[in-house]
Amino acid sequence: xxxxxxxxxxxxxxxxxxxxxxxxxxxxxxxxxxxxxxxxxxxxxxxxxxxxxxxxxxxxxxxxxxxxxxxxxxxxxxxxxxxxxxxxxxxxxxxxxxxxxxxxxxxxxxxxxxxxxxxxxxxxxxxxxxxxxxxxxxxxxxxxxxxxxxxxxxxxxxxxxxxxxxxxxxxxxxxxxxxxxxxxxxxxxxxxxxxxxxxxxxxxxxxxxxxxxxxxxxxxxxxxxxxxxxxxxxxxxxxxxxxxxxxxxxxxxxxxxxxxxxxxxxxxxxxxxxxxxxxxxxxxxxxxxxxxxxxxxxxxxxxxxxxxxxxxxxxxxxxxxxxxxxxxxxxxxxxxxxxxxxxxxxxxxxxxxxxxxxxxxxxxxxxxxxxxxxxxxxxxxxxxxxxxxxxxxxxxxxxxxxxxxxxxxxxxxxxxxxxxxxxxxxxxxxxxxxxxxxxxxxxxxxxxxxxxxxxxxxxxxxxxxxxxxxxxxxxxxxxxxxxxxxxxxxxxxxxxxxxxxxxxxxxxxxxxxxxxxxxxxxxxxxxxxxxxxxxxxxxxxxxxxxxxxxxxxxxxxxxxxxxxxxxxxxxxxxxxxx
Numbered sequence: 001x002x003x004x005x006x007x008x009x010x011x012x013x014x015x016x017x018x019x020x021x022x023x024x025x026x027x028x029x030x031x032x033x034x035x036x037x038x039x040x041x042x043x044x045x046x047x048x049x050x051x052x053x054x055x056x057x058x059x060x061x062x063x064x065x066x067x068x069x070x071x072x073x074x075x076x077x078x079x080x081x082x083x084x085x086x087x088x089x090x091x092x093x094x095x096x097x098x099x100x101x102x103x104x105x106x107x108x109x110x111x112x113x114x115x116x117x118x119x120x121x122x123x124x125x126x127x128x129x130x131x132x133x134x135x136x137x138x139x140x141x142x143x144x145x146x147x148x149x150x151x152x153x154x155x156x157x158x159x160x161x162x163x164x165x166x167x168x169x170x171x172x173x174x175x176x177x178x179x180x181x182x183x184x185x186x187x188x189x190x191x192x193x194x195x196x197x198x199x200x201x202x203x204x205x206x207x208x209x210x211x212x213x214x215x216x217x218x219x220x221x222x223x224x225x226x227x228x229x230x231x232x233x234x235x236x237x238x239x240x241x242x243x244x245x246x247x248x249x250x251x252x253x254x255x256x257x258x259x260x261x262x263x264x265x266x267x268x269x270x271x272x273x274x275x276x277x278x279x280x281x282x283x284x285x286x287x288x289x290x291x292x293x294x295x296x297x298x299x300x301x302x303x304x305x306x307x308x309x310x311x312x313x314x315x316x317x318x319x320x321x322x323x324x325x326x327x328x329x330x331x332x333x334x335x336x337x338x339x340x341x342x343x344x345x346x347x348x349x350x351x352x353x354x355x356x357x358x359x360x361x362x363x364x365x366x367x368x369x370x371x372x373x374x375x376x377x378x379x380x381x382x383x384x385x386x387x388x389x390x391x392x393x394x395x396x397x398x399x400x401x402x403x404x405x406x407x408x409x410x411x412x413x414x415x416x417x418x419x420x421x422x423x424x425x426x427x428x429x430x431x432x433x434x435x436x437x438x439x440x441x442x443x444x445x446x447x448x449x450x451x452x453x454x455x456x457x458x459x460x461x462x463x464x465x466x467x468x469x470x471x472x473x474x475x476x477x478x479x480x481x482x483x484x485x486x487x488x489x490x491x492x493x494x495x496x497x498x499x500x501x502x503x504x505x506x507x508x509x510x511x512x513x514x515x516x517x518x519x520x521x522x523x524x525x526x527x528x529x530x531x532x533x534x535x536x537x538x539x540x541x542x543x544x545x546x547x548x549x550x551x552x553x554x555x556x557x558x559x560x561x562x563x564x565x566x567x568x569x570x571x572x573x574x575x576x577x578x
Contacts, residue, residue, distance in 0.1 A: 001500065002507040003096060004041055004075065004088055005030050011070035012043070015063055021048060039078070039085030040500060046082045056082025090496055094488050097499045100506075101486040101558045106565045107506035110151030112513065117155045117326045118144055120338035121245075121252060124161035125237040125259075126170050128192040129244050130389035131382050131446075132340070135371045138432045138571060139440055140338035141250040142518040143369065145569045150513045155330055158252050159322065160241075162234055162259035165312075168216030169202040169209075170195070171229045184232045191240060192391065220264075234259070240393075247396050249428060249571060258322075266321040267313045271306055273324075274357050285309030291352035294345065304349045319350045323366075324359050334365045336516065341370040341441070369516050372443035374435075382446045396428060402452055403427030403460075407578065410454070422575055426460055427452070429572040433459030436570050437522035457526045459572055462563060465529040467578040469560035472541050476553050479542070486554040487547075494538045495555055498531040505562050509569065518570060525566040532559050 009026045016024055033042035045059040052059060057079070064079040071077055075086040100107045120140020123129045140156075148154050173194075177187045188194050201208050218226040238254065245252050271287065274280050279289040281303070288303035296302050306317045326332040337347060347368040354360050376382045384390045404423035407414070414422070434451040438444035454460045490496045501524070508524035511517070541552040564574040 399427035
């Protein structure tokens with residue numbers, strides 16, 4: 001509860017000054033108590049024992065006595081084992097939860113005014129999206145929602161691979177099939193298989209390989225016949241991406257697509273500007289820059305190649321063109337790239353090169369939001385039965401099918417149409433939440449049973465809590481009772497615990513926005529749902545006493561609102577019933 005920290009800081013500062021601890025950053029020592037039975041906030045004083053020549057217990061007791069009067073009505077202050085512990089006063093919690101319920105956006109402050117570009121998803125044309133695209137897509141989508149909730153102006157960019165050498169062979173094969181009477185839609189009905197077959201022909205057929213390379217030259221020269229086939233490839237691929245995005249429920253649209261083809265005309269200017277800055281050197285015929293102290297296995301300085309010896313450009317040049325475009329055309333201040341951890345060094349070198357070249361200045365930030373792998377329960381990368389990458393559309397379809405069976409078992413009387421709708425919400429939500437609840441820097445295990453469970457730290461558990469709350473509110477309305485103004489009394493311990501967890505929600509959003517870490521919101525939503533479960537078990541809501549009933553419906557209402565808002569920031573839908 002960050003709001004509790006402010007009065008504590010105000011009371012603590014003069015006490016530390018009198019102890020000659022003027023250089024201490026108060027915010028660094030005030031933290032959430034690890035033992036909730038001792039307090040909501042804990043302040044350790046062990047580190048000051050040697051300097052003050054007193055035991056931590058003596059220091060903590062002295063500080064507790066000094067700040068206790070200042071925090072009367074705000075928090076109850078005690079000391080133990082070198083810690084000052086503060087328990088939020090119930091009257092203070094009641095006031096705060098009332099303010100939160102009356103405000104907007106569940107207490108999330110819109111205090112970030114930066115212009116942000118988030119680069120995420122990034123599939124390749126003529127290739128089906130696979131499970132490897134899941135993390136980039138759902139993490140990036142959640143970050144868009146989180147930063148927008150904080151007041152940022154966010155631009156989504158889906159940097160797709162739609163240009164370069166592979167398109168020579170793809171276009172040439174399309175032309176061959178067209179000559180044979182095969183329609184493009186038929187040829188590309190299975191994008192993955194089309195790409196694999198084309199690659200096999202390219203690797204084994206010298207004549208096809210030569211024609212493919214000539215086709216690349218035609219593509220880059222703007223040959224209209226070649227461009228017609230290229231556009232067909234792009235269109236059919238985009239339709240596949242759109243199908244996945246709609247099922248996944250992400251914000252990306254066709255307007256957010258920025259392909260490699262867009263940046264291709266800008267590449268010569270990147271090299272020109274780097275040359276103007278005196279950064280370009282020749283290395284084995286290639287034009288390179290040395291952006292820092294990165295070295296190869298032999299200990300030699302590692303170059304960033306901006307133009308290959310054969311005259312072609314590469315990914316680094318394209319990424320530098322992206323930075324220039326996003327800063328100068330879009331006016332972006334913060335550049336965020338949601339890309340796997342294996343690209344860490346690449347982006348470090350690109351960002352360093354952009355700063356050396358003057359493409360960005362100290363006002364700009366560049367952040368690589370890296371993430372780990374999706375693993376199978378047996379270990380290793382998650383793969384299909386055939387041993388290849390799992391198609392993302394297949395995975396989501398299976399999630400919905402599994403969820404539909406689960407929903408039918410829990411609610412057999414539900415009509416088929418609604419069951420299918422809920423199954424999509426639950427199945428897709430389960431996949432997204434399971435991905436987002438993991439610290440993005442780590443690998444995680446894809447486990448159907450755990451993911452779709454209605455118990456534990458899962459999407460269905462949160463969704464069911466929301467649906468249960470909605471049922472309570474609807475039952476209250478059916479009884480002819482409309483809950484007017486929100487009334488809180490927090491008479492029971494479980495009510496107080498739930499209110500405290502709700503008050504921690506805005507801070508979880510702040511941390512998620514600061515660290516670009518959606519899992520911090522997942523953690524807090526799970527705590528709220530757990531606290532609601534304990535409250536619901538202990539405190540009957542639809543009681544005869546109208547005042548008590550109103551109070552408990554109020555706590556249900558704000559809980560449901562916060563759960564729905566939080567799930568919305570994750571891109572997870574909150575069903576009204578399940």
